[in-house]
Amino acid sequence: MLGEGENNTFPSPKDAPGPEEKRKSPVVGADDSALASSVSRYTDGLGSDRYYLSPSKPAGDCSLFPYPQTGTVYKTPGVSRYSTSLHFGSVLPPTGFSTAMCPGRNQFGPAYQFGQGGCLYPPYSNGSGIGGVPPSSGTGLRAHVYLCNRPLWLKFHRHQTEMIITKQGRRMFPFLSFNMTGLNLSAHYNVFVEVVLADPNHWRFQGGKWVTCGKADNNMQGNKMYVHPESPNTGAHWMRQEISFGKLKLTNNKGASSNAQMIVLQSLHKYQPRLHIVEVTEDGVEDMGPTDSKTQTFTFPENQFIAVTAYQNTDITQLKIDHNPFAKGFRDNYDSMYTVPEGDRLTPSPTDSSRAHQIVPGARYAMQPFFQDQFTNGLPQNRFYNSERTVPQTNSLLSPQQEESASQRWFVSMQQAGVAPNKLDMSSYEGDYTSSLIPYGIKSLPVQTHPGLSYYPESPFCPMGGGWGPRGSYQRKVTPSLPWSPKPSPLGFPEDQLPVPSKEKAQEDEINSSAGSLTSLWTNSNSSSLTLDKADSESYSTACKRRRASLSGAGNESSPTIKCEEDMSATTIYSKDASAAKSLAYCSFYTSP
């Protein structure tokens, strides 16, 4: 694979291949040359010569949905078609796009334009043609992409997300996970993530906040692409369930560029992940036809992060510990949760109130029939493909079975009969946004049916072993224990349970209320959990007292908080059913122009 400095600029229009020419897209397993070619095409030296600038509005005015139209792109000459393909759903110019905001659009001919009309970005319509590219029978369909674990991303984003990079590579947490709609069912697509510099600055954590510190080193070489291992695949496949990038690893080791799982970044630089969807032929070759409608790019500002070799902001550290199941051993209250009397388990985790609903005697919250239907089904295993596909709609921290069930909600009717998973170990997936009602340390609960949402794409039903964790087929024997009835999860719903400033809380309540209009059934059937949530809230203050202080002594208050409006109203356009609508209320939703 070529480093971005070697051959990473996209050809100019004059050297562009003719319409008849085909080019191999970056697919997993492709030989190095093909992959290198593809990568170079899509990266266009992003790490070196172009930046994505986050909305320049002051913190606090950042509205994530819809996004403020203040973004822009910095780039240098020689950028590729993707310079125009940034999907600035969140960062449109105040009065629409000008060519100044989309320099690449003029720079390159149609063959290098963003397939959906470059920077044009009509707001969230679900109509047909956009930007002068009407949908055709086969191609040109406008995709919609949802950031599935958006609530979690927002949590981190408020404190400026940090991602550890190590020599051997570190997975992202939260990881990128999307839902897609609007693809041609039979057409083939490559799906990949690219990580580009978000701004031209070098950053430093000083005085409890991130401050710029000189210019970024934009000559950093190395792989900036991660192709989803299931690429290429059909639109039906991509839309079937959540597309997660849990195996994506971040590294600062330039020598790791040859590792397709690695994205090479530079510490203390701010990055912006982007999702690319490229229509290809069945064998993964991209048709470089005259139309530029085959490439779609999506950018979610809440995915921005600063690469670090060690966490700087302890708020971020705490969030990671609280939400990443792999860091469970660092949770302060982990041991105590084993020993407290049953009744005392109503006290939520000191560090995560949103998790508190898991630590309730399960029998108190029996699953409602609605959710039994919703979360149980008998989908055959061949629903699942290989890696990284079993993350559910919310990408929340639930058990594999939970995620399994939830993932199926998109296309599985609620009438499907439940099939009892023969394995359920909730202990490792009791993270955020779950509906699990078990206390910490309760293992191997026998569950016939329950909502499934895991932050882990790994699923016992996914023998291919994708997502987080390579082992997928082994089924640990389970000892029946507690009579447990899981609380159905509204797919990332507990954002409203998060400890947020009152203003934000009010906004989120409103959002939830809006979403709830589509899901009254859910709310009605979960009054008990709501009561619990209140308890969570009340105990959060206690929890905060135990929360560690930031290195600088600055806690939430002093940290550079990025307030994000969570206007989910647009999600109501998508209301296949109540559950889906509810889930979408927690997805950041972009439609390609």
Add this chain to the structure above:
DNA sequence: TAACTAACACGGACAACTTGAAAT
């Protein structure tokens, strides 16, 4: 001094192995 690295401990998943009971 700040940033980086490697070792470490932790929890969880998994595979291999052991044990014991039931069936033949």
Add this chain to the structure above:
DNA sequence: ATTTCAAGTTGTCCGTGTTAGTTA
């Protein structure tokens, strides 16, 4: 007595954040 199967135990691997030492 042998076989079969389920359940339990143990070790390995992986992904975490922490920490102390190293490097620039």
